[in-house]
Amino acid sequence: MRYELTKEFLEEIREAIALSNTAYIDQRVILLHAADIAEIIDELELEEAKFIYSHLDEDQQADVLLELEEDVRERFVESLTAKEIANQLENLDSDDAADILGELSLDRQLEIIGEMDEEDAASIVDLLNYDEDSAGGLMQKEYIKAREDWPVNRCVIELRRQAEEVEKVYTIYVVDSQDHLVGVLSLKSLLFSSPKTRIRDLCQEENIISVPTSMEAEEVARIMDKYDLVSIPVVDLQKKLVGRITIDDIVDVIREEAEKDFQMASGISESVEAGASIWRLSRARLPWLFIGMFGGILGAQVIGNFELQIGQIPALAFFIPLVAAMGGNVGVQSSAVVVQSLANGSNQFSSILARVKKEALLGLLNAFICSVVIFLITWLLETPLLGLTVSLALFTVIIIAAIFGALIPLVLDKYGVDPAVATGPFITTMNDVVGLFIYFSMGMLIFGI
Amino acid sequence: MRYELTKEFLEEIREAIALSNTAYIDQRVILLHAADIAEIIDELELEEAKFIYSHLDEDQQADVLLELEEDVRERFVESLTAKEIANQLENLDSDDAADILGELSLDRQLEIIGEMDEEDAASIVDLLNYDEDSAGGLMQKEYIKAREDWPVNRCVIELRRQAEEVEKVYTIYVVDSQDHLVGVLSLKSLLFSSPKTRIRDLCQEENIISVPTSMEAEEVARIMDKYDLVSIPVVDLQKKLVGRITIDDIVDVIREEAEKDFQMASGISESVEAGASIWRLSRARLPWLFIGMFGGILGAQVIGNFELQIGQIPALAFFIPLVAAMGGNVGVQSSAVVVQSLANGSNQFSSILARVKKEALLGLLNAFICSVVIFLITWLLETPLLGLTVSLALFTVIIIAAIFGALIPLVLDKYGVDPAVATGPFITTMNDVVGLFIYFSMGMLIFGI
Numbered sequence: 001m002r003y004e005l006t007k008e009f010l011e012e013i014r015e016a017i018a019l020s021n022t023a024y025i026d027q028r029v030i031l032l033h034a035a036d037i038a039e040i041i042d043e044l045e046l047e048e049a050k051f052i053y054s055h056l057d058e059d060q061q062a063d064v065l066l067e068l069e070e071d072v073r074e075r076f077v078e079s080l081t082a083k084e085i086a087n088q089l090e091n092l093d094s095d096d097a098a099d100i101l102g103e104l105s106l107d108r109q110l111e112i113i114g115e116m117d118e119e120d121a122a123s124i125v126d127l128l129n130y131d132e133d134s135a136g137g138l139m140q141k142e143y144i145k146a147r148e149d150w151p152v153n154r155c156v157i158e159l160r161r162q163a164e165e166v167e168k169v170y171t172i173y174v175v176d177s178q179d180h181l182v183g184v185l186s187l188k189s190l191l192f193s194s195p196k197t198r199i200r201d202l203c204q205e206e207n208i209i210s211v212p213t214s215m216e217a218e219e220v221a222r223i224m225d226k227y228d229l230v231s232i233p234v235v236d237l238q239k240k241l242v243g244r245i246t247i248d249d250i251v252d253v254i255r256e257e258a259e260k261d262f263q264m265a266s267g268i269s270e271s272v273e274a275g276a277s278i279w280r281l282s283r284a285r286l287p288w289l290f291i292g293m294f295g296g297i298l299g300a301q302v303i304g305n306f307e308l309q310i311g312q313i314p315a316l317a318f319f320i321p322l323v324a325a326m327g328g329n330v331g332v333q334s335s336a337v338v339v340q341s342l343a344n345g346s347n348q349f350s351s352i353l354a355r356v357k358k359e360a361l362l363g364l365l366n367a368f369i370c371s372v373v374i375f376l377i378t379w380l381l382e383t384p385l386l387g388l389t390v391s392l393a394l395f396t397v398i399i400i401a402a403i404f405g406a407l408i409p410l411v412l413d414k415y416g417v418d419p420a421v422a423t424g425p426f427i428t429t430m431n432d433v434v435g436l437f438i439y440f441s442m443g444m445l446i447f448g449i
Numbered sequence: 450m451r452y453e454l455t456k457e458f459l460e461e462i463r464e465a466i467a468l469s470n471t472a473y474i475d476q477r478v479i480l481l482h483a484a485d486i487a488e489i490i491d492e493l494e495l496e497e498a499k500f501i502y503s504h505l506d507e508d509q510q511a512d513v514l515l516e517l518e519e520d521v522r523e524r525f526v527e528s529l530t531a532k533e534i535a536n537q538l539e540n541l542d543s544d545d546a547a548d549i550l551g552e553l554s555l556d557r558q559l560e561i562i563g564e565m566d567e568e569d570a571a572s573i574v575d576l577l578n579y580d581e582d583s584a585g586g587l588m589q590k591e592y593i594k595a596r597e598d599w600p601v602n603r604c605v606i607e608l609r610r611q612a613e614e615v616e617k618v619y620t621i622y623v624v625d626s627q628d629h630l631v632g633v634l635s636l637k638s639l640l641f642s643s644p645k646t647r648i649r650d651l652c653q654e655e656n657i658i659s660v661p662t663s664m665e666a667e668e669v670a671r672i673m674d675k676y677d678l679v680s681i682p683v684v685d686l687q688k689k690l691v692g693r694i695t696i697d698d699i700v701d702v703i704r705e706e707a708e709k710d711f712q713m714a715s716g717i718s719e720s721v722e723a724g725a726s727i728w729r730l731s732r733a734r735l736p737w738l739f740i741g742m743f744g745g746i747l748g749a750q751v752i753g754n755f756e757l758q759i760g761q762i763p764a765l766a767f768f769i770p771l772v773a774a775m776g777g778n779v780g781v782q783s784s785a786v787v788v789q790s791l792a793n794g795s796n797q798f799s800s801i802l803a804r805v806k807k808e809a810l811l812g813l814l815n816a817f818i819c820s821v822v823i824f825l826i827t828w829l830l831e832t833p834l835l836g837l838t839v840s841l842a843l844f845t846v847i848i849i850a851a852i853f854g855a856l857i858p859l860v861l862d863k864y865g866v867d868p869a870v871a872t873g874p875f876i877t878t879m880n881d882v883v884g885l886f887i888y889f890s891m892g893m894l895i896f897g898i
Binding site for chain 1: 480481482484605608609612617618619635636637639640641655656658674675676677679696697699700701703704707708710711712714715716717727730731734735737738739741742744745746748749750752753756757759760763764766767768769770771772773774775777778779781782784785786789807810811814815818819822823826830877878881885
């Protein structure tokens with residue numbers, strides 16, 4: 001069944017809800033995938049949403065809850081009792097349940113935990129202890145493990161029991177008697193082996209890739225990506241198996257990381273949804289605007305020193321935006337490339353010097369091309385002297401911007417600051433100020449004023 | 450075994466190669482994961498790399514080849530004979546083999562295909578026909594399928610045969626007698642069911658999610674992400690099963706897409722590696738620099754119209770960079786948010802008008818805050834009249850920039866242009882020009898000149 005959420009479909013659903021047309025909802029909505037139902041509910045009013053929700057079975061309710069957009073879920077969860085939420089959390093994987101619970105106030109958390117089955121509650125409370133950006137914060141307690149000394153037939157029986165709890169089975173983790181991770185086993189090899197074979201003789205024991213609970217989410221993503229894994233076991237300090245992370249959570253980490261970098265590069269400091277309140281959106285953007293204003297005021301101070309010269313040759317002022325903008329553009333370009341290769345962890349051995357040298361060389365080439373073009377145009381539009389000033393200033397500014405653009409993220413990274421900060425208005429602003437000083441100084445020299 | 454590629458380790462490897470110390474290579478390098486060996490080879494000279502390569506077994510050679518960085522692989526493949534390459538491609542999944550083959554010249558492709566086993570060659574040649582950014586270009590021919598009328602025990606026997614070819618089994622695809630996809634089955638449910646059960650009674654037949662060969666890679670990524678899939682079946686126009694796409698390839702698509710957007714936002718038009726040649730890097734950056742220059746020249750024309758006024762009140766020129774930069778910053782911020790929600794396909798029903806209204810409101814708030822701050826500072830540093838000019842201009846510029854920043858990507862998207870283009874120097878440049886005009890016009894009015 002092809003599903004697409006069109007405006008018409010949504011209207012039909014709304015009408016059906018208004019008329020309490022249960023047959024329509026059962027036939028057209030309830031059969032859909034939980035992610036699709038969530039997409040529909042995201043667009044509905046709370047009361048409409050509750051109508052649909054009440055028609056779902058308990059498993060579906062939990063899955064839909066998980067898939068809702070965060071702000072919609074918040075409103076929705078508020079309208080449920082602690083007992084209702086507890087029931088639904090019990091139907092989810094522990095990591096998802098912990099994520100939803102973590103969004104609530106501490107009071108509400110305690111109330112819901114009180115309503116939960118002891119064992120489920122213990123897993124979730126344990127997961128809440130980990131930093132949400134660490135392997136511990138991403139992992140789930142649902143995984144399948146087998147003892148290395150089991151034969152295949154016993155393993156199948158035990159797995160059948162365990163598998164009731166675990167929705168998606170990718171890999172079986174093999175442990176010793178102390179729960180230390182000693183190997184991994186694919187379902188495929190289990191399926192195709194004779195019943196008496198020992199697990200230890202079947203499983204892969206070399207190059208077992210696992211991560212500690214404390215590893216940063218981004219690093220886990222890098223490892224799963226590098227080794228093309230769909231799930232990765234998580235171990236504690238004693239190397240005991242404590243959980244697993246599945247690729248769907250890692251895809252989210254990669255997306256969020258990319259969005260954060262993109263927003264940072266665009267001058268938005270916090271990750272905010274387009275649907276957030278005006279105040280939150282404003283708070284995320286103002287810091288960069290203030291940096292921009294501060295830069296503008298510094299720029300005004302620099303130009304202020306040349307008030308006399310501008311009075312004599314007002315045409316000097318014409319090219320202020322050009323010089324300022326080009327420094328910014330070049331700086332952002334060269335910093336973006338460096339930020340990105342740092343994020344990918346690529347070229348780790350190319351020394352800082354080599355990288356900066358390459359950007360300087362590239363700056364030289366682009367500076368040459370741009371300043372020749374601008375010299376010809378300025379000459380044509382204004383005077384040869386002004387052309388010379390603008391093109392010489394541009395040449396210098398581009399080279400400096402290229403070098404600083406590459407250098408700043410490298411330095412930030414060395415001192416543990418997220419280098420993506422550098423691609424924002426930060427570099428633009430700095431280059432504005434430096435560029436203007438160079439431009440007017442050249443003007444003074446060339447015009448002899 | 451924890452692996453980390455330190456400078457020291459790399460030096461040791463180099464030394465071992467220089468001394469032809471095979472024992473060291475066997476013990477310290479050959480046992481590593483193919484992705485790690487590739488990471489080492491990425492850092493070595495061609496001759497050193499070949500030494501390590503010659504110690505790998507055939508399967509490893511193919512896996513390492515696949516994991517090498519593209520430019521390193523190109524050089525490496527050039528040094529191999531067609532027969533050697535053909536052997537290694539046969540050991541890879543068809544999609545990976547097609548990717549590597551697709552990087553070569555047509556002559557070389559034909560030569561290699563000539564050396565390959567007929568059946569392998571046919572799969573790969575078929576895959577080369579698809580656009581590399583489509584589902585067909587991402588899919589592999591290795592997957593496991595079962596006929597709906599088989600009993601479980603027959604299925605296990607058939608799968609055992611098929612599974613020799615398929616490295617990673619996630620889901621079994623169930624087809625009818627004409628190869629139409631009719632259901633999916635997890636290995637787990639196969640493992641835990643009785644031998645006589647028919648596959649048709651075991652498999653899930655509702656909400657089967659598949660994609661057509663022609664679907665864009667980005668859309669496939671969105672679907673696999675939405676439904677949390679680790680593999681997805683690909684069907685042709687007749688709904689016949691022709692391949693599957695695995696999540697590792699989708700992770701690459703997501704990463705590349707994010708990088709492209711980030712580069713676009715930073716004013717780099719083509720996706721280029723930091724390791725590319727100066728000429729390619731320059732070509733990717735110059736278009737934006739030319740747009741920036743063009744904007745700067747337009748800006749110069751605008752200011753040129755106010756030459757007289759600048760001659761009278763040179764202090765007006767001081768705040769040119771501030772006005773220009775703020776328009777750019779605000780425009781980039783509001784466009785970035787819109788570009789991102791378009792990329793996520795979120796809020797599809799919020800109409801264009803509502804989105805622009807929200808950005809305008811946000812612009813109003815930020816404009817108010819910024820212009821009060823700048824009024825006080827400019828008054829302090831310069832004169833109240835200049836303060837009034839700058840703050841009123843800033844107020845207007847921020848609101849206009851916020852509105853256009855939101856509007857432009859929406860319009861571009863409507864007309865099928867990648868909206869990420871908008872976050873680059875494009876918006877900055879437009880806002881510069883508009884902002885300057887507003888600023889000087891206000892100055893004329895307020896100073897009465």
